[in-house]
Amino acid sequence: MNDKELLSLLQSDPEKGLEQVVESYSAYVYAVCKGRLSAVCDERDMEETASDIFVRFYRFGLKRGFDTLTAVRPVILVIARRRCADVFRAKSGDPEVIDIDDLSYLTDGSTDTERAELIELIKALGEPDSRLIWLRYFYGLSSKEIGKQTGLRPNTVDKRIQRALSKLRQQLEEDM
């Protein structure tokens, strides 16, 4: 199912829609959990965190209306990243107080020009480099894990990421 079909199903039958969302995006969410939390969580905790992420998405959608969303994947990914950051802090004993119910970042609606530009620059790297950047820095996957995803050897992954970073740095400097 694509995002449009998922959103349509979530509106007509939220429970079935949630099931399909989990089927479609559990690999994404679990990848974030694994990449961000494997140092502080076991597999069971990561699965718990992944399920929390889907529940948050679901409750957010029920509260706000799934018709207000234009896509599923970006929302799921953002919730996943933020939730994993919270869990990591909690597991690491960081005393920072987090408002666990704050999902305001999902309705911010703003696009920071600088960040948007960086995303476009990453995109412009082209595959597989753009994907390697996402897998390493968004999901936090190791070179070995990225190799499983992309079919590249781990040392090739490392070299390509280093080259991609240099390219991004150069382009940002040129733009300034």
Next chain:
Amino acid sequence: MEKKITELFDSLTPEEAALAGDECRIERGDKDITARILSLTERKAGITMENRISHTKKYSRRFIGFMAAAAIAVTGIVGAGASYVYKKNSASERYFGAGADEKLESMGAKYEQTFKGKHFDINIETILSDGQYITVVANAEPNDERGAKMLQNCEEPWLHSVKSEISDTEFDEETNTLVENGRAVMRWSYVLDEPQDKVTMPMSLITFGIEGGKYITFAEFELTFEKNERTIILENAENEKISLCENSISGRDVTIAVKTDPLPFREVTVFYKDGTSKSIEIYGSSESRDDGHYDKIHISFLEFVDIDNVSAITIGGTRFEVK
């Protein structure tokens, strides 16, 4: 550069994430992990009932495994002595259908007992037993702000019996919790290894604390289950027997012809003596081997069956007759 990219992803908004194309895709997922995440998600979202058929066993096995960690993470335990009568409510209708309260009353299955716990009071509403399949319907009401906050934070509590940790049964606990009207409504069921007319189970009200990342016990108490359901025996063409009570089927060494792969138990139909039949809504079931054989079979319902008037029952493609 790495720092800049990390900061970008840390503060990403959905609108910004949408700017990314397919380069953020993940291609290879593990089906077992997906199944477990789905099961957990549905339970937390309160929509497990229809889908318990394919997930209950996995959940049960997993549950047994992680309870050892839960024992370490106990933060507050209140004994069974702190109990009192609580107000009547109707959570049982959610798990047994409209009019269930009256039926339960006639069976002597209605309870009104509360155990005070840390953050939550646990109100026992219904206790059922056919001698082997035991069920509790209860609700947990927050008794402080922390409890209320935990419900909002998907940290709703559920019932568990530590006894299941030492059981070797293939089908242990069924648990379902959903949050409604500011409380957590729950059903807990368990299949005893051997039939017992009366059994006392040590129970806990627990949750997974998201912030602390540990299992938390809110209350510990004991519940006694006395047989209050009747059963009838049905037999298939191979002379294999199953036992039917008002809200479940049990049996050993039974082979079921799979009718609707991969969820054969979505189709359980009861045939009555007056010629009518009814498709039964399923709460949970054990899983068969690949050949459809069950060393131990158990299927629980979300409604009551009038066992006095049953003539036959079909499970998947296998028919069992009252002899």
